[in-house]
Amino acid sequence: xxTKPRFLTILDxxxxxxxxxxxxxxxxxxxxxxxxxxxxxxxxxxxxAGWVGMLGFMVxxxxxxxxxRTGRHNWDIVGLSAVEIGMVFALINIVTxxxxxxxxxxxxxxxxxxxxxxxxxxxxxAAYLMLRSGIEDPDRRxxxxxxxxxxxxxxxxxxxxxxxxxRTIHPVxxxxxxxxxxxxxxxxxxxxxxxxxxxxxxxxxFADLLWHRIRLGKLSDRVEQLKxxxxx
Amino acid sequence: MLFMQEGPANTVNYMIAGYVVIFSVILIYxxxxxxxxxxxxxxxxxxxxxxQKDQ
Numbered sequence: 274x275x276t277k278p279r280f281l282t283i284l285d286x287x288x289x290x291x292x293x294x295x296x297x298x299x300x301x302x303x304x305x306x307x308x309x310x311x312x313x314x315x316x317x318x319x320x321x322a323g324w325v326g327m328l329g330f331m332v333x334x335x336x337x338x339x340x341x342r343t344g345r346h347n348w349d350i351v352g353l354s355a356v357e358i359g360m361v362f363a364l365i366n367i368v369t370x371x372x373x374x375x376x377x378x379x380x381x382x383x384x385x386x387x388x389x390x391x392x393x394x395x396x397x398x399a400a401y402l403m404l405r406s407g408i409e410d411p412d413r414r415x416x417x418x419x420x421x422x423x424x425x426x427x428x429x430x431x432x433x434x435x436x437x438x439x440r441t442i443h444p445v446x447x448x449x450x451x452x453x454x455x456x457x458x459x460x461x462x463x464x465x466x467x468x469x470x471x472x473x474x475x476x477x478x479f480a481d482l483l484w485h486r487i488r489l490g491k492l493s494d495r496v497e498q499l500k501x502x503x504x505x
Numbered sequence: 506m507l508f509m510q511e512g513p514a515n516t517v518n519y520m521i522a523g524y525v526v527i528f529s530v531i532l533i534y535x536x537x538x539x540x541x542x543x544x545x546x547x548x549x550x551x552x553x554x555x556x557q558k559d560q
Contacts, residue, residue: 311516361534376519485538
C-alpha cells in the first residue's frame with residue numbers, strides 16, 4: 274500500500290486549522306443578526322455545505338466526461354468519490370435548512386421550489402450509488418456511472434437557479450430576492466468576511482476529503498483485483 | 506410573528522441543533538472513511554499473503 278503523501282498530511286493540518294478558525298468566526302466574530310437572532314449563524318455553514326455538495330456533483334460530471342473520453346479507471350474513482358462527498362454535504366445543507374426554517378418560516382419543511390429541487394438532487398445521486406451497487410462488471414459500472422453523473426448534473430443548475438427563477442420564499446445570497454422571500458438579511462462586512470472564509474474553508478475541506486476518498490477507492494480496487502485473481 | 510417583536514428572536518436552540526448536525530455528519534463521515542480504510546488494509550494484507558503462497 275502507498276504511504277500517505279506528505280502534502281496530504283499538511284493539507285489535513287491546514288484544513289483542521291481553517292475549520293477551527295471558521296467556526297470561531299461564526300460564533301465569536303460575526304455579529305448576531307438583529308431579527309432572526311442566533312439561528313442566522315447556521316447560514317454560514319449551511320450555504321458552504323450546499324456549495325460543496327454542488328461542487329462534488331460538478332466534479333463527478335467532469336470526471337464522467339473525462340472517463341468516457343479516456344477510459345481511464347481512475348476517473349471513475351474520482352467521480353464516485355466526488356458524488357459520495359457531495360451527498361454528505363448536500364444532506365447537511367438540507368437538514369440545517371430545515372432547522373433554520375422552523376423559527377423563521379414557522380415550519381420544518383415546505384415544498385418550496387428550492388427545497389424540492391435540492392431534495393430531488395440528493396435523491397438523484399442516491400440513485401447513482403444504488404445503480405452502481407447493482408452492476409458487477411467494473412467497466413460497465415464505470416460507463417453507466419459516468420453517463421448518469423453527467424445527466425444527473427442537470428439537477429444542480431436547476432437547484433441553484435430555482436430560488437431565482439421560480440416564486441419562492443427561500444432567500445438568495447447572490448442576486449435579487451423574490452418578493453415573497455422570508456429570512457433575507459443585509460450582510461454586514463463582518464458577516465460577509467465570515468461567509469467568504471467559510472466558503473473557502475469548505476472548499477479546502479472538499480479537496481482534502483476528495484483526496485482521501487480517491488485513495489480509498491484505489492485501495493478498494495486493488496482489493497477487488499486480488500479477490501478476482503485469487504478466485505481465478 | 507418573528508418579525509413583529511423587538512430585538513433579536515431567541516433562536517439559540519435552533520443554532521445549536523444546526524451545528525450539532527453539521528459537526529456530527531462530518532464526524533460520522535470521517536469515521537466511516539477511517540473504518541473502511543482499516544478494513545480494506547486488513548483485506549489487502551490477507552489477500553497478498555494468499556497471493557504470495559499461491560506463487
